[in-house]
Amino acid sequence: MYRSHTCGELRISDVGASVTLSGWVQATRNFGGLTFVDLRDRYGITQLVFNQDEQPELADQANRLGREFVINAEGVVRERSNKNPNRPTGDIEIDVLRFSILNAAKTPPFTIEDETDGGDDLRMKYRYMDIRRNPVKENLIFRSNLSLQTRLYLSQQGFVEIETPNLIKSTPEGARDFVVPSRMNPGQFYALPQSPQTFKQILMVGGMDKYFQIVKCFRDEDLRADRQPEFTQIDCEMSFVTQEDILNTFEGLTRHLFKHTLDLELGDFPRMSYDEAIKRYGSDKPDLRFDMEFVELNEVAQGKGFGVFDNSELVVGITVKGQADAYSNKDIKKLTEWMQRPQIGAKGLVYIKYLNDGVKSSVGKFFDDDELNSWKEKLEAETGDIVFILSGEEEKTRKQLNELRLEMGRKHDLIKEGDFKPLWVVDFPLLEWDEESNRFHAMHHPFTSPKKEDHQRMLDGDHETMKSLRADAYDLVINGSEIGGGSIRIHDRALQSKNFDLLGFSKEEAEAQFGFLMGAFEYGAPPHGGIAFGFDRLCAVMNGQASIRDFIAFPKNNQGKDVMIDAPSLIDGEQLDELNLALNLQEKED
């Protein structure tokens, strides 16, 4: 028997018991006649004691134990004289009578502590040691709990978890597919799913009524800091529902998850139209943990002789409460430079400080104090506040001010730790016109339904009409992160066909790629809709962490590599032959 108890289990009530523990050596301390060994496993740390006088041989062996050795020890639980109140097992220790080394360990390349000295690359290469660290271990356990709670809730609501296939068909729409050559069908390829979208719709046509799946999805995109080529989503679809049904169901799920993993009762789930979110926050995923809404200033700021404002489509500002004194000229210069970085691309940054001794502003030459004071009401600004103003083309300017707003929130600690502010963003546009490709793009995806009142306008309308169509599409945003999104789907062949047409599919392309779905719509497709939550992201947001990486046991790096197993890698020529493939590396050099 390797153990009678875990290393997190023994308490003062166990004193006197004979026990067997197994685990890793976290640390050894030799105090003259006594050697203490902290023995660690997933469940905690228990102190082992070896007495040099009583058992010199055992104590000598204990003194030679290295960090991360795996050992097995038998002994008797006794009360500690020096209790450790920070540790659940801190009242007791084990007087060891026998122990053996199950496996020795080389010196770890980084410390197995909550705060480690290991850099990212080292941690990933030796992920098996990194996972022993509490922060990573706890994240993985959290994720497991979250997935179980998701399944419990959705099952209780009558959802059926159905596995959809991973070897499917490549479709050029959307992101790039990972493909899988088929040996049995020479020259042909499967694709890995970017999402189970069409399958879950097919399941609705199949009468399954309520489907969910926690499912791996795959996108061969150039990886940004926090993207992974494989990621996980909570994927759902329901029949005979309206947007309202779906929003209520998944508000319920979200409440359940916060309640049963964090013991938190979430507040309201307000709803905001896409247009309103853009207008008030310059973003379709506003962070509502702090206010600082956008204030449009065209009315008061234009026509006063300041050309930059006068020639702008939009003049818009935010008020940062009580921070007028916090910004020296140098600070403002730095902030302006930050806003001018290519990632944001603002041309400049106008400020107004409302000070005790008057108004100070970078546009003081064009607007006198009275003028600027008259803006206070609109800006909801008081003495002591600083206002930042951007101007220019409307869409760009809003995006830039969104970045500044978020920066102000972070910089001035406006975000309370442990605060969660959910928001449904609704009424997205159905289509976006793309000048470059001279066609429409789907704002959500090609299966999203226009709002019911827009169906006929979509079938009959002209080009301009298409730009004004609204979709039954919705995103769940928490703390400024998009947790998930979904839509009511088209379930009618004519409408789906029109949509493919607008999106630039020829009849033949649409038929070749999605003929099975449009065919299914002709055999009794119910009205249906669904949603998908990004599961990795949800884990991170719920834990107030910016990165999803440590919620994934074995993440890939920014080159799409798993540095522990060294994947991807070359394969045998024989394997390539069997797959009827040849490498074609030269052409790349063009």
Added chain:
Amino acid sequence: MYRSHTCGELRISDVGASVTLSGWVQATRNFGGLTFVDLRDRYGITQLVFNQDEQPELADQANRLGREFVINAEGVVRERSNKNPNRPTGDIEIDVLRFSILNAAKTPPFTIEDETDGGDDLRMKYRYMDIRRNPVKENLIFRSNLSLQTRLYLSQQGFVEIETPNLIKSTPEGARDFVVPSRMNPGQFYALPQSPQTFKQILMVGGMDKYFQIVKCFRDEDLRADRQPEFTQIDCEMSFVTQEDILNTFEGLTRHLFKHTLDLELGDFPRMSYDEAIKRYGSDKPDLRFDMEFVELNEVAQGKGFGVFDNSELVVGITVKGQADAYSNKDIKKLTEWMQRPQIGAKGLVYIKYLNDGVKSSVGKFFDDDELNSWKEKLEAETGDIVFILSGEEEKTRKQLNELRLEMGRKHDLIKEGDFKPLWVVDFPLLEWDEESNRFHAMHHPFTSPKKEDHQRMLDGDHETMKSLRADAYDLVINGSEIGGGSIRIHDRALQSKNFDLLGFSKEEAEAQFGFLMGAFEYGAPPHGGIAFGFDRLCAVMNGQASIRDFIAFPKNNQGKDVMIDAPSLIDGEQLDELNLALNLQEKED
């Protein structure tokens, strides 16, 4: 609102209620003045009634409804005069006041009934209609319940569900990998996992202690009738355990699953060594729902002048109780031919009938009645029984007799419906010597540990010693199907290295493919072991079905094709270029 109730929900107590239902038209019946529509959804069927006299327009519309139309109907629940006791909603019907067609349907290509007229190909092409049929729908719901119960049980036992990556590294050991070209790493490939084996071991080295995952796995094998290129397993691993711990834990899981999905209490989980299973049943997955054990007859049958027996390594028989009269000479000839088919390959079949009026046997010339009667005790045969005997090379003969035993079980209805007989087969050989490749093969897989008492023999022994090593490996067999298998793993670099060596890996190959795992063993690897259950197979066996296909929402056919979506398929030349690949179809013609 699409519905106030489902089609399976309304009862006599709802009479008088105003309700709204949505669903599919299962059937319409027009009886003069009344039209009945059976409205179906996932939950059941409810009868709608339209009265020609009272609402002629509505009734006319109802009469025009086709099968599988999707409709929405409002009305009042009323008691039926002709109750249908076979249907939970059979006491009531809906007097319809308003209805609308949500979607029309073409005539389905096969009937949406429990017994359909659709062949396999048609059912797969229109899987969305096939799934509407109760047998398929119920299978998918069963599977969902089974996965939830698996997760509940294992979570209660402290297991953490951890997702392992799908884009991993190709290793030539085992079955053929599906590979995925990496665009970002030209010329390199990921592989899809055949199992999460090395990752789950890494998680044990990472201290996760108890891991599980219900996970898709992939094997690019030529497909037999009941194999799928992607399949699902319940995958588990535990640290600081012996074989005994794992067997008990997964006996517990299996009991829980039968109890909570089928409401069945399983009986004993006996254990049988691999050698014993082969000796008694000629199979390492014996079906214990009926007896008919093998009886070795060398002692009594050899040396009596019958050359066929005398020159055989093994003479072995089975006794079929009470069936002596059931086999005419013609029947025995047919059975002999069945045994001689290439799939089985027996040379001949000897029988002995113990009849009221004496003994009749195909070897009567060589053994007189007294002689044959003297075998009765050994054979546990009585008057009325027939005995079948095979002889030849030991291993082949046992396999052939296993086939005959199973055929007898089926043919003579020895298998009680709803009976489940689990069995742990243990003490598998570690290695099999393969003459053709002139090397050992792993009986389970290369990470399986020899039994503790064999460790040193493995490190020091000669070639012959290796053949006698026993593994800490075990299979769970239910009703003659292998549900799962596992082993205690090697956690020591030297032993793992020796195993790779025996399996024909060069030091370099072992390092390139599994260096990360052997490296991990040097940084504190705990003793560990695990098991995996075939989830698709488990679903089928629990439901007494031979095929796994209808427990998979979207299975592939024997050519690895999904005929509904038409995958795999050709991809763009542009996609190939991006992946640095070219097709190489000519070489195949060699």
